[in-house]
Amino acid sequence: MKGHVKALLFAAFLLAGGGCFFLGRSMAQSEYxxxxxxxxxxxxxxxxxxxxxxxxxxxxxxxxxxxxxxxxxxxxxxxxxxxxxxxxxxxxxxxxxxxxxxxxxxxxxxxxxxxxxxxxxxxxxxxxxxxxxxxxxxxxxxxxxxxxxxxxxxxxxxxxxxxxxxxxxxxxxxxxxxxxxxxxxxxxxxxxxxxxxxxxxxxxxxxxxxxxxxxxxxxxxxxxxxxxxxxxxxxxxxxSLSYDGMTDEEIFFNDYKEYEAGGRHYAIGCIEVYDETDAKNMAERMKPIVPASLKTTGMDMAFAQVSVYHDGISVNYIVPSDDTAEEVLETAFGEKAVSDGTSYILKPGVSRRKVLVPAITDVLEAHPKE
Amino acid sequence: MKGHVKALLFAAFLLAGGGCFFLGRSMAQSEYxxxxxxxxxxxxxxxxxxxxxxxxxxxxxxxxxxxxxxxxxxxxxxxxxxxxxxxxxxxxxxxxxxxxxxxxxxxxxxxxxxxxxxxxxxxxxxxxxxxxxxxxxxxxxxxxxxxxxxxxxxxxxxxxxxxxxxxxxxxxxxxxxxxxxxxxxxxxxxxxxxxxxxxxxxxxxxxxxxxxxxxxxxxxxxxxxxxxxxxxxxxxxxxSLSYDGMTDEEIFFNDYKEYEAGGRHYAIGCIEVYDETDAKNMAERMKPIVPASLKTTGMDMAFAQVSVYHDGISVNYIVPSDDTAEEVLETAFGEKAVSDGTSYILKPGVSRRKVLVPAITDVLEAHPKE
CATH class of the missing domain: 3.90.1640.10 (inorganic pyrophosphatase (n-terminal core))
Structure with a gap:
């Protein structure tokens, strides 16, 4: 039986009061x-x-x-x-x-x-x-x-x-x-x-x-x-979105993944924050971290993806590691991504797995390393 | 904490009424x-x-x-x-x-x-x-x-x-x-x-x-x-002890097990009944079945163990297949087993696995087949 049919039958049953032991019976206080x-x-x-x-x-x-x-x-x-x-x-x-x-x-x-x-x-x-x-x-x-x-x-x-x-x-x-x-x-x-x-x-x-x-x-x-x-x-x-007690570097590497496409290696670190003010602050904190990460990881480029998904707001602030990473983002998203000098802002925000990685991969494979 | 200590504490707690939400609170009928x-x-x-x-x-x-x-x-x-x-x-x-x-x-x-x-x-x-x-x-x-x-x-x-x-x-x-x-x-x-x-x-x-x-x-x-x-x-x-719809032979073989000791093969079929009247009747029914079973099973001897375990009564009526089986029982239990012509009666009753089989096995091993 489908749920709504069942619910209707049940409601009708309650209204009829038939066979219902407790709800339908009148009792004295002491009995209760x-x-x-x-x-x-x-x-x-x-x-x-x-x-x-x-x-x-x-x-x-x-x-x-x-x-x-x-x-x-x-x-x-x-x-x-x-x-x-x-x-x-x-x-x-x-x-x-x-x-x-x-x-x-x-x-x-x-x-x-x-x-x-x-x-x-x-x-x-x-x-x-x-x-x-x-x-x-x-x-x-x-x-x-x-x-x-x-x-x-x-x-x-x-x-x-x-x-x-x-x-x-x-x-x-x-x-x-x-x-x-x-x-x-x-x-x-x-x-x-x-x-x-x-x-x-x-x-x-x-x-x-x-x-x-x-x-x-x-x-x-x-x-x-x-x-x-x-x-x-x-x-x-x-x-729940607090990164209290973590260094900026630890925050970048907290949810960090590496990829390869067109002969290049790149990485994306995801950071979820509460609102757009927090996102702007976090993007500023990531600005020196993302390029510095390349030295320790050996990646060709990297991105910090600072995201807000909350109360109907869905936005990414994507911080690129360098000019090459900027170019990749511009090629991948064109006018959809607006730069504020620190980040490329995407509204609505996108999934790393489902959108960001495929888009970057497409660009890198279209322009393979010589 | 041990169960009885816990129970005492709990009883004391209920009497004191402390912290108890429902039992202690007085409510109006409509609230109930x-x-x-x-x-x-x-x-x-x-x-x-x-x-x-x-x-x-x-x-x-x-x-x-x-x-x-x-x-x-x-x-x-x-x-x-x-x-x-x-x-x-x-x-x-x-x-x-x-x-x-x-x-x-x-x-x-x-x-x-x-x-x-x-x-x-x-x-x-x-x-x-x-x-x-x-x-x-x-x-x-x-x-x-x-x-x-x-x-x-x-x-x-x-x-x-x-x-x-x-x-x-x-x-x-x-x-x-x-x-x-x-x-x-x-x-x-x-x-x-x-x-x-x-x-x-x-x-x-x-x-x-x-x-x-x-x-x-x-x-x-x-x-x-x-x-x-x-x-x-x-x-x-x-x-629950009914054998309705089963032949006497099916009843004997319903919970039937075979054993070997001293070079002889023997079998015991267990039947649980409600009271001693039922036990006597069942023993009579088993009297022709037990000896007849030897032909089809190839055993040297067999026993039907008809038992009552109920309302404080614990008794077995053990029906032997032939004179050899009778001798084995007499040797195993001596005066403890009283014959009524059909069965050897044991009070209190014994477990097939724990008492009857070990006792018969001991007798057969003490008098091995030549």
Whole structure:
């Protein structure tokens, strides 16, 4: 059955009220309270089925920890702590800039690093692949998996709580678990979970966003005391594009690739920034770096591609290494590329892989090295 | 933390009411109703995340379908039907006698056989191993897994609803999903789910039984209109030991194994029955079968081991093929085995693998064939 037909049928069904147990029935207050308490007890009792747990329980997200994976670890460990478990959030490496921003805004410490999961009680959040998880996981006791991806390679000998839902953010699943267990996260935890949802749903704009994600964000921002989540998201996003603590040279080589065409070698370093002001500043910083790079790399020419893709703005500021590189860009893009003395500006911006490299390659192959 | 310490802490925590969101807060009736409707909407919205589903959805349990696997398939397909999905329970082979009894008692048809899952929309219940599932499953679109075992070999490319809980019966998970989605099964479906829980928890007596299983059974038996679940369970159990439709010879060879010791070949056929009356009847039926079996099998001697393990009664009625087999039993068990003319009766009963075979082997090796 197609989704929309199904949705229509379902709506009609709800309106008719037929067969619908809870929504259609009128209940006294005491009945509501009783049923709710029973629901909570039943939902919680799945943890009893895990049996006796000796030692701490480590709650970990995937490698290269991002906002959702860290938000889930902190949020789910806190929920288990409320129920008396010795649960501890951990990470598998340094958190990214966006996550760092969220943790600092919430006043929450970065979770400790887990070096090896061998012999540990583990809960996996936001992943279910061994390759993405802690070393030693095959020798760990996996109690639970909370995820919004497909079912991955991880297998367990013992029964577990596996709660995967195809929602926009795994942190939304953690929030649903709070509700179904009858708890509410504290203010700091709510802010970290809010940041996780904003990040993974791109401020509720991604295709994968569901009603549950929207409701979770609404509830969590209230607890977190954040009135303007749009502004919070923009700051998170700006932080995600931060190159704090990196030299200009490190920034150029951060997402750097080399190519060959018409007997010449060239390279492009990509840098994503928040807005056009940041782009102009970054282009200025790259101006001495790009030509200097040729000496260490042995390339014939190089380009820094400083890009903005944000809020409907799509633009590249392309910094060439020298006159030859300038000529190549002019031949490749003609009037489409406007020079401001430092960069050639392309609006809308182009993909390195799909447009920039093929265009430069075409020019170099049309004018091969003699 | 040890389970009982954890449980105590948790109980203390509940009594103190600290930090507990739902249980401790007093709410008006309208607030309860609002929160409940929101919970239901949020819990249901995970299905939206599965996207557009074209064609029917097959809900299947494991191979050699038993009461829990079939009860889950029927129960979960019915829940999805209530929400407008074209969901259909299927089985992967003939159902066992116990399941047949439950389906007949409930007046529910046996689900249709699924030959091949290739290209189908599939929901797996009560298993997550390819080896236990439908052929062609690797080429199917797995939408959901509802299970109470460990996380098995099945993997999915796309996000899914994976709901595994370590409860006594997978049908209890289906019942929790009814509650969390705000629905109630109809009378017939409730009876099938009730039978599933009784079977997998052995009438709530198995170690894996949780609060959720007990609550599920309580709620389902009310909807099913079954006042005496103990009697229902005894009938299910008796049906599970039924050899209806099998000849006496087929019964003897149903769980039959051959051994060699001291230069002699011997065989033991095991038959489990409900009580001692059934055991005596079965022993009488086996009396001509056991000696006759020697002609077709070429064994030197054979035994039918008719056993009762039920309600604290543990007894074997062992039917020997001939005088030599009688002597072997007398030598092996001495006064412990009492003959009634047809069988040698052993109280308590013994395991074929752990006691009977080693005892017979010892006798034969002490008196090897010349």
């Amino acid at each position: 309270a009783k049923e709710r308490d029973l629901n909570i007890q039943i939902n919680r009792s799945e943890l009893d089925g895990l049996g006796t747990i000796e030692g701490p329980i480590y709650v970990t997200g995937h490698k290269s920890p991002d906002a959702d994976t860290v938000g889930c670890s902190i949020g789910y460990a806190a929920l288990l702590q409320k129920m008396g478990y010795d649960a501890r959030p951990v990470v598998l490496g340094p958190v990214n800039h966006e996550t760092k921003y969220i943790l600092e805004a919430a006043g929450v410490d970065t979770p400790e690093l887990l070096e090896d999961a061998s012999g540990c009680n583990m809960i996996l959040v936001d992943h279910s692949e061994y390759a993405q998880s802690a070393s030693g996981l095959a020798d760990a006791h996996i109690l639970s998996i909370i995820d919004h991806h497909g079912d991955g390679s991880v297998t367990t000998g013992k029964p577990l709580v596996y709660d995967a839902k195809p929602l926009g953010s795994a942190a939304t699943i953690v929030w649903i678990r709070y509700r179904n267990y009858g708890f509410e996260p504290d203010q700091k935890t709510a802010m970290v979970m809010m940041g996780a949802i904003l990040s993974d749903t791109k401020n509720l704009q991604s295709d994968s966003t569901t009603l549950a994600d929207r409701e979770a964000l609404k509830a969590l921002r209230t607890i977190a005391g954040v009135s303007d989540t749009d502004a919070f998201y923009q700051e998170m996003f700006r932080a | 109703a609002k929160e409940r409707d929101l919970n239901i909407q949020i819990n249901r919205s995970e299905l939206d995340g599965l996207g557009t589903i074209e064609g029917p959805i097959y809900v299947t349990g494991h191979k050699s379908p038993d009461a829990d696997t079939v009860g889950c398939s029927i129960g979960y397909a019915a829940l999805l039907q209530k929400m407008g999905y074209d969901a259909r329970p299927v089985v992967l082979g003939p159902v066992n006698h116990e399941t047949k009894y439950i389906l007949e008692a409930a007046g529910v048809d046996t689900p249709e056989l699924l030959e091949d899952a290739s290209g189908c929309n599939m929901i797996l219940v009560d298993h997550s191993e390819y080896a236990q599932s439908a052929s062609g499953l690797a080429d199917a679109h797995i939408l959901s897994i509802i299970d109470h075992h460990g996380d098995g070999s099945v993997t999915t490319g796309k996000p899914l609803v994976y709901d595994a809980k370590p409860l006594g019966s997978a049908a209890t998970i289906v019942w929790i999903r009814y509650r969390n989605y705000g629905f109630e099964p109809d009378q017939k479906t409730a009876m099938v789910m009730m039978g599933a829980i009784l079977s997998d928890t052995k009438n709530l007596q198995s170690d894996s039984t949780t609060l959720a299983d007990r609550e599920a059974l309580k709620a389902l038996r009310t909807i099913a209109g079954v006042s005496d679940t103990d009697a229902f369970y005894q009938e299910m159990f008796r049906a």
